[in-house]
Amino acid sequence: MPPTEPHRGPKPIVISGPSGSGKSTITNRLIAAYPDRFMFSVSHTTRRPRSGEVPGQHYYFLTRDQFDKLIAEGGFIEHAEFSGNKYGTSYMAVQAAQDAGKTCILDIEMEGVKQMHNSHLQARYLFLSPPSYEELEKRLRGRGTDKEEDIQKRLKQAKTEMEYAETEGVHDKKVVNDDLEKAYKEVEEFCLAE
Numbered sequence: 552m553p554p555t556e557p558h559r560g561p562k563p564i565v566i567s568g569p570s571g572s573g574k575s576t577i578t579n580r581l582i583a584a585y586p587d588r589f590m591f592s593v594s595h596t597t598r599r600p601r602s603g604e605v606p607g608q609h610y611y612f613l614t615r616d617q618f619d620k621l622i623a624e625g626g627f628i629e630h631a632e633f634s635g636n637k638y639g640t641s642y643m644a645v646q647a648a649q650d651a652g653k654t655c656i657l658d659i660e661m662e663g664v665k666q667m668h669n670s671h672l673q674a675r676y677l678f679l680s681p682p683s684y685e686e687l688e689k690r691l692r693g694r695g696t697d698k699e700e701d702i703q704k705r706l707k708q709a710k711t712e713m714e715y716a717e718t719e720g721v722h723d724k725k726v727v728n729d730d731l732e733k734a735y736k737e738v739e740e741f742c743l744a745e
């Protein structure tokens with residue numbers, strides 16, 4: 552169920568940005584540097600566990616019925632469907648980080664950011680931007696994990712995300728990930744600030 556009162560403790564931090572902007576690179580490094588201070592929220596998914604994935608650590612694995620029930624109960628802050636599977640962040644997952652005395656880091660995309668703004672949770676929002684579309688395209692190709700068709704989809708979506716990020720009041724901080732060290736320091740400073 553969604554909480555009716557604002558939570559206590561450090562505010563969750565939402566890090567968003569187009570696919571390939573460097574969210575994983577930077578947040579993984581942040582959490583490795585401050586394991587006692589920050590943790591990712593654990594997402595729920597209806598996809599099957601991959602080998603080595605630990606339930607409750609990498610994901611909470613649910614059946615479609617369980618997932619839909621949680622939606623109906625208002626348990627999700629945000630949820631979406633990608634390539635036939637549902638994914639979402641629950642209030643419970645954010646609470647679990649707070650119960651562990653840590654700041655919850657949410658790595659979510661634009662629709663999730665909108666839903667987060669509509670929730671009761673008071674969060675801090677950081678947008679990670681690529682220096683340019685050309686560079687974003689280069690990095691997506693360089694990453695070597697996406698098919699050409701997916702790269703085109705991600706680039707198209709990046710335009711929408713970048714436009715939305717211009718909206719007043721959506722983000723507290725924008726970091727351009729040009730030089731990785733510089734961008735990391737800016738994200739680190741923002742996250743440590745509370």
Ligand SMILES: Nc1ncnc2c1ncn2[C@@H]1O[C@H](COP(=O)(O)OP(=O)(O)OP(=O)(O)O)[C@@H](O)[C@H]1O
Pocket residue numbers: 568569570571572573574575576577690691693694728729730731732734
């Ligand atoms: N400042 C940088 N300079 C050069 N390459 C970078 C920089 N930051 C990240 N990269 C590289 O860009 C690629 C995309 O980064 P990453 O996978 O972290 O993006 P992401 O935003 O997490 O994407 P997704 O949303 O698809 O998970 C990676 O190969 C990463 O090593």
